[in-house]
Amino acid sequence: MVQERTLPTFQSPPAQISAEEGLMIYEDMILGRYFEDKCAEMYYRGKMFGFVHLYNGQEAVSSGVIKALRDDDYVGSTYRDHVHALSAGVPARSVMAELFGKETGCSKGRGGSMHMFSAEHNLLGGYAFIGEGIPVALGAAFQSRYRRETMGDDAADQVTASFFGDGTTNNGQFFECLNMAALWKLPMLFVVENNKWAIGMAHERATSQPEIYRKASVFGLPGIEVDGMDVLAVRAVAQEAIARARAGEGPTLIECLTYRFRGHSLADPDELRSADEKAKWQSRDPIQRFEAYLIEQNLADDEVLKAIRQKIEGVVEDALSFAQDSPEPDPSELYRYIFAED
């Protein structure tokens, strides 16, 4: 068995977060977790179909990065996109309705689990094929620089965060984009969610050099390794990268060491990951850890956190009812949205 990679300890001074920030992040993580637990339930009860890839366990990455972005920054995701969409501000109702294929879904029921889009929230979308979302995100980042420099729009300092997995970093598009982003100093974050597996392929079996963050060095951009189960560590790293990007100093590659608590998708038998490995990572649950931190730092007490959890339970229930009660797309609109004029 491969030696477990040691998680980097978070060295920088503790992120100075206020109680308000802390609770906002906590709420976002809880939302991600509860929302997806509900998806699993619906799927196993035969109410939700297709490929559904859950994010349980990785919440510190989505909340750590996206909640450090500005509202008008861009987020690009993958097929594992529900939680990124939620962190980006897409209402739980719209995401859930999309999962039920309803007209009220953020992609009008046309996209489904792997294709959450929201122009309103600058969510560039979920992409079902690995890697293909990275160049698209690069384009959004390019656009910001273009607007600022060519069109004289000083407000165009948006940053784009592109999320993808360890398996994806063996795909050519990743490297092509690292090169272009660094070459043109684009305001972009490459966020690798290294959860050690690409479906049934262990990261070490797929890559000749498992430390992904190191790859940045030969493309001339900073590469940073971070404990992806520690939301404040992720947030601190993200904030620094965002500041650099916003200042026109170029992209950063952030490798978050994390783990998914469920199978690759809800259809995956998940037989290859050892019980040991799962248990070890389960014990690092980013939500429990952050809860402990909030209390320890006196940023919140049990009551407050419980109230948030209850609130989010309500949000998820509401989203579910909304989704279930929403209308299906109108069959007469089968041909709508092919062209821009439709």
Add this chain to the structure above:
Amino acid sequence: MVQERTLPTFQSPPAQISAEEGLMIYEDMILGRYFEDKCAEMYYRGKMFGFVHLYNGQEAVSSGVIKALRDDDYVGSTYRDHVHALSAGVPARSVMAELFGKETGCSKGRGGSMHMFSAEHNLLGGYAFIGEGIPVALGAAFQSRYRRETMGDDAADQVTASFFGDGTTNNGQFFECLNMAALWKLPMLFVVENNKWAIGMAHERATSQPEIYRKASVFGLPGIEVDGMDVLAVRAVAQEAIARARAGEGPTLIECLTYRFRGHSLADPDELRSADEKAKWQSRDPIQRFEAYLIEQNLADDEVLKAIRQKIEGVVEDALSFAQDSPEPDPSELYRYIFAED
């Protein structure tokens, strides 16, 4: 203007070459040079058509690497493939006839300048699209390992050398293949002919980290920089890489710093490269330099070298007559070679 990159000095002990080896290498370089000078002449006289990419100036790379390979090793090339084909042992007649689109050409007149193939010489071929030849070469390298380990064929210790340019190293296929070659320890040489330009694109404008050999480090294979105008330096580096590959120790990335003395293709106006730059590199002509070396080391005298040059002039003239006198493909065979049975 970008600072000229300093050429690495060749540090290892002078390659111990015999007079025989020296002359063999010299002859190969002269063949490459004269053959292509003749191509240029034919093209400008309107006797040769299509895109014709010449190799003048880069001969030390082809001769340095390929002449260090065994006959049964594999060579994969690009659209700039005539000289690689010659070094690999494809007769000048077959290469020239191919350039004239004749039935006697190594690709039966179907391929042309960018598609020299010879199964007999384990020449995997010229590939018109950049990068696409690298995975194909990887496949040949994989096949050697497969044969040896799976089929118990101990003689299957062939090495595959894949050639490509600096511009190609920004393409995803390059990185995807570095990863797989290193991961599976395939017997392969990645030979980058860094001639500083990709058509009109200066290398430094296309890549965020111009030192290509360094990229190997993050894929877990050795990367070596070599003066690509010094055939013995190239040969020494190649020999070491070949020995490693043959011993099952995996691939090597070799970056040869070189220069093409002509435009990208014979149709290229070549207006962007400065006269200065051209002159500087012209003064490093690998053939003149090797000539001087041979004489200085008493491995040959002027007479011997002159005799070789005259011999090669003859070979090229013969190739030209052969090509011109050869028959065109039979129009009734237009559909031949589509399927293996044809």
Add this chain to the structure above:
Amino acid sequence: MAETFLFNALRQAIDEEMGRDQTVMVLGEDVGVYGGSYKVTKDLHGKYGELRVLDTPIAENSFTGMAIGAAMTGLRPIVEGMNMGFLLLAFNQISNNAGMLRYTSGGNFKIPLVIRGPGGVGRQLGAEHSQRLEAYFQAVPGLKIVACSTPYNAKGLLKSAIRDDNPVLFFEHVLLYNLKEDLPNEEYLVPLDRAEVVRPGQDVTIITYSRMRHHVMAAVKPLERKGFDPEVIDLIALKPIDYDTLGQSIRKTHRVIIVEECMKTGGIAAEIIASINDRFFDELDAPVLRLSSQDIPTPYNGRLESLTIVQPQQIEEAVEKMMQLQV
């Protein structure tokens, strides 16, 4: 005879051919330890080792190119596209190198290569996982394209494809893997270039392939009850197409309906209609009818999705309507 799932029929084909010929190997994402997303290579990794059942990184363009290079130098690789759609990333290798290289090399190399995996519209898998690439690839010269549709033909065709010295694109259908059928115990091959007359008949020729064969057969039942006698042909070979078999049928029925799952524009039916026009125009008593998927990316919503592909009911109606046409 043993009742066998389609995915297992494919697995048997690979297993038998790997046992028979040491140069046969499989590569792709999760084909090894995981046993393949649809279990087509289950346990073969344990049996044949990791070089012969090679788990690759997610680098479709390069591992497909690698398979081509291995085929050029004497192996017989089988590339699994975990979903055939992913091979869009390998389009260049498949077209330029698998398809064209033998010709361009003047016959220097042959490329015995199978590229296989699931295509087609599944159950709410979304647009990208519901593609029908046969339409995109049909114009590429040098490729053979095959679509299996039953456990029996899946096994026999895959064995033939592996033995074929040419690159074969081999389409399975994501919704057919769990079809069951009794398979012979003895070895058999099914030819790559022959269409299958699934149901002989006199009235009208229904040409189809892959999963739509089953939609057609579902429509045939009520049609039989109503007294119609359609001939059903499963193309099997999408390129080159078996016009001998089609021609025999058309000369008999003089009426043709094509049912396909690919999109209408530029689909397989388009080419067949054009070729029927070239070859059998005078035999036709009515314009050929094509029933194709809608020209849209497959929507996720289940109802829209089912409207996107042809349903048995539509086939039934189309036959009735065509039979009412006066000649």
Add this chain to the structure above:
Amino acid sequence: MAETFLFNALRQAIDEEMGRDQTVMVLGEDVGVYGGSYKVTKDLHGKYGELRVLDTPIAENSFTGMAIGAAMTGLRPIVEGMNMGFLLLAFNQISNNAGMLRYTSGGNFKIPLVIRGPGGVGRQLGAEHSQRLEAYFQAVPGLKIVACSTPYNAKGLLKSAIRDDNPVLFFEHVLLYNLKEDLPNEEYLVPLDRAEVVRPGQDVTIITYSRMRHHVMAAVKPLERKGFDPEVIDLIALKPIDYDTLGQSIRKTHRVIIVEECMKTGGIAAEIIASINDRFFDELDAPVLRLSSQDIPTPYNGRLESLTIVQPQQIEEAVEKMMQLQV
């Protein structure tokens, strides 16, 4: 009026549109400092700067994807494929993201994107540089596909393509860049969805596009001398196809010949024949005839190459033969 080369007409189109709209930009290999392999972007780099005329590394898949992302967020990028064949490497981005993303996103994003460059068989450029990708891409939903053929339509169409809010694949022909024509001094647009009746006539409808338009017109001269009166239609729009214009012509002539440079199998003519079969079957007095390139990779040898594509002589013969057919 000023006599203008086709490549320069394209250049003017880009220049005018860049002048008119700051969000219009060009990207691709050697489009900047070098001015484009066929000079279509000559001097624009100097005029508009390096972000608006962006030299990219040789990474087709990613820079095409980047253009899509830029288009989704408000720019109007023009991707130059130095040769359209290279875009096979970007097939996935073009099909899944340029073509399908708007639909899959339920209309969240539009993708105003032009992908342009030379295709077609040149003079002994070899198989890979002689591709006709329109056949491979025609089935992709969500794309508009256009082929220009004269300096006049090249300029007007490219301007329309740049202003269109949808992804447009814009094919030029490597052998037409040096065509010359007087162009109006005032601005004009040519619609993307309208076929052009190049020569009205009564006897037979010849449908063609791109360079083959000129082969057809070369054949028309001797045919006129022999007393034939063919109608010649340049499709311009390869997707969607202008069946109004085709229908009007077919209702008049009742005979159709399609001349295309793409390969026969799965080509543009296949789709048109199928659609004519769908729409105008009863109007036909004879089977539609398709004259296509041979179904082979383009051979390098000049004689084989010229046998691969349709020559004017064959068109002439085809018309004569079709006109001899008794109805």
